[in-house]
Amino acid sequence: MTTLPDSRHFTLERLADGVWAAVHSVGGWAVGNAGIVDLGDVTLLFDTCLTDSAARALERAAVALTGRAPGLVALSHYHNDHVRGAEVFAAATVVASTVTRTLLRGPGHEELASDRSHGVAQLERARAFTRDADPHKRAFARYFVPYWEGLVASAPRASVRLPDVTFDGAVHFHGSRRSATLASYGAAHSGDDAVLVLEEDGVVFCGDLLFNACHPYLADGDPEGWLAALDRVANTGATRFVPGHGSVGTLDDVHALQAHIQGLMATAERFHRGGHELDDLAEPMPDDASADWAFTYPFYGANLRFLVGRMGGDRR
Numbered sequence: 096m097t098t099l100p101d102s103r104h105f106t107l108e109r110l111a112d113g114v115w116a117a118v119h120s121v122g123g124w125a126v127g128n129a130g131i132v133d134l135g136d137v138t139l140l141f142d143t144c145l146t147d148s149a150a151r152a153l154e155r156a157a158v159a160l161t162g163r164a165p166g167l168v169a170l171s172h173y174h175n176d177h178v179r180g181a182e183v184f185a186a187a188t189v190v191a192s193t194v195t196r197t198l199l200r201g202p203g204h205e206e207l208a209s210d211r212s213h214g215v216a217q218l219e220r221a222r223a224f225t226r227d228a229d230p231h232k233r234a235f236a237r238y239f240v241p242y243w244e245g246l247v248a249s250a251p252r253a254s255v256r257l258p259d260v261t262f263d264g265a266v267h268f269h270g271s272r273r274s275a276t277l278a279s280y281g282a283a284h285s286g287d288d289a290v291l292v293l294e295e296d297g298v299v300f301c302g303d304l305l306f307n308a309c310h311p312y313l314a315d316g317d318p319e320g321w322l323a324a325l326d327r328v329a330n331t332g333a334t335r336f337v338p339g340h341g342s343v344g345t346l347d348d349v350h351a352l353q354a355h356i357q358g359l360m361a362t363a364e365r366f367h368r369g370g371h372e373l374d375d376l377a378e379p380m381p382d383d384a385s386a387d388w389a390f391t392y393p394f395y396g397a398n399l400r401f402l403v404g405r406m407g408g409d410r411r
Contacts, residue, residue: 099115099156099160100152100155100156100159100160102117102120102123102125102149102152102155102156103120103122103123103152104119104120104123104124104125104144104146104148104149104152105117105118105119105120105123105125105128105129105144105149105152105153106118106120107131107156107160108343110296110298110335110337110343111293111296111297111298113132113133113135113161113272113273114130114131114132114133114293114296114298115130115131115132115156115160116128116129116130116300116337116343117129117130117131117144117153117156118337118342118343119144119340121237121238121241122241123149123241124144124145124146124148124149124241124244124245124248124249125144125145125146125149125152125153126144126145126146126149126176126241126242126245127142127144127145127174127176127177127303127339127340128142128337128338128339128340128341129141129142129143129144129153129177130142130291130300130337131153131156131157131160131161131165132273132275132291132293133160133161133270133272133273134167134268134269134270134271134272134273134274134275135270135271135272135273136270136271136272137163137166137167137268137270138157138161138163138164138165138166138167139165139166139167139168139169139268139275139291140153140157140165140167140168140169140184140187141169141171141291141300141302141337142169142170142171142177142178142300142302142339143168143170143177143178143179143180143181143183143184144176144177144179144180145175145176145177145179145180145242145245145246145249146179146180146245146246146248146249146253147179147180147182147183147249147252147253148245148248148249149180149245150179150180150181150182150183150184151180151183153165153180154183154184164184164186164187165184165187166186166187166188167187167188167190167268168181168184168187168188168189168190169190169191169277169289169291170189170190170191170195170258170289171288171289171290171291171300171301171302171303171304171339172195172198172284172285172286172287172288172289172302172303173191173195173198173199173202173203173285173286173287174206174285174303174315175203175206175207175210175246176242176339177302177303177339178199178203178255178256179207179249179253179255181256182253182254182255182256184256188259188260189256189257189258189259189260190258190259190260190261190262190266190277191258191261191262191289192261192262192263192279192287192289193261193262193263194279194286194287195258195261195285195286195287195289196257196258196261198285198286198287199255199257199258200255200257203255204255207250207253207254207255210246210250210253211250211251214243214246214247214250215247217243217246218240218243218244218246218247221235221236221239221240221242221243222236222240223236224236224239225237225240229392231380231391231392232392234389234391234392235390235392235393238389238390262277262279263279264278264279265277265278265279273293273295273296274294274295275291275292275293276291276292276294277289277290277291277292278290278291278292280304280320280323280324280327280328281317281320281323281324282316282317282320283304283316283317283320283321283323283324284302284303284304284311284312284313284315284316284321284339285303285315285316286315286316288302288303288304288316288324289302290302290304290328292331292333293333294331294332294333297332297333297334297335298333298334298335298336298337299328299331299333299335299336299337300337301328301336301337301338301339302339303338303339303340304321304324304325304328304339305325305328305336305337305338305339305341305344305348305349305352306338306339306340306341306352306390307336307338307340307341307342307343307344307348307352308341308342308348308387308388308389309338309340309341309388309389309390310355310385310388310389310390310391310394310395310398311352311355311356311394311398312390312394312397312398313356313359313397313398313401313402314397314398314401318356318359318360318402321356322353322356322357325349325352325353325356326353328349329346329349329350329353333346334346336348336349340389340390341389355385358383359398359399359402360402362399363399363402363403363406364406366399366403367403367406367407378396379395379396379399380392380395380396381395
């Protein structure tokens with residue numbers, strides 16, 4: 096059996112012969128999960144993590160596992176923790192949806208500029224939470240201190256790598272060992288989210304369409320579109336689902352996220368009908384099983400404020 100290469104940024108999990116998930120390690124600078132797929136005559140990466148350091152670790156892992164550097168890089172969406180490492184793969188062909196390329200050219204560049212301008216201050220703010228009396232805020236620091244450390248360290252040399260090839264709908268990769276489909280599911284978590292489906296292996300790399308035991312972030316996307324996209328994920332026939340954040344999951348985890356988003360929408364609707372103001376949602380906390388999920392603070396409250404606000408509930 097092949098020994099899986101070590102990295103401080105992620106843990107490799109074998110999902111099938113020639114298919115691995117790179118699951119972010121808390122404290123590392125990957126932050127977003129990624130995937131390595133041996134198509135047979137070319138190695139494909141799904142997402143490239145937050146930093147060039149984590150991306151280079153991905154490249155070393157790909158070489159060790161498949162005998163070659165990645166020749167194809169597929170991007171799920173434009174958020175920095177899934178694409179910033181793409182700059183490392185200069186010799187590879189980067190593929191993303193047409194919408195994702197547009198978002199990388201606009202908000203992607205804006206996000207990089209913001210990271211450079213505000214990263215140090217954000218890092219100090221996150222470090223201050225390590226001493227907070229609220230355990231949810233201390234948990235926030237556990238995840239977000241490494242996030243900002245990675246951004247501060249990498250931002251001066253970072254760039255936004257635009258895709259070389261774009262598609263609308265889906266693009267199919269056919270290798271000598273297996274085929275894979277990169278399919279756009281439209282606006283959901285972001286302005287456009289794509290998944291990589293390995294039908295014969297029963298594996299889907301979901302990007303941020305799936306947060307496993309982690310609170311999702313709704314405010315850059317379309318919650319109704321997200322629920323529809325999760326239906327499509329659930330109907331792929333897969334048995335293993337690699338989330339953008341959290342451990343590799345099952346169909347039950349896909350359904351758990353659907354139920355959570357539906358519950359958030361119902362809570363926001365009750366709040367809106369009750370005539371409350373958004374200031375009343377300053378620090379809400381869940382009272383169900385999701386209270387134990389990662390990112391409870393700050394995403395739970397941010398999600399409710401977003402949902403109420405889009406109902407016309409901001410009367411301040």
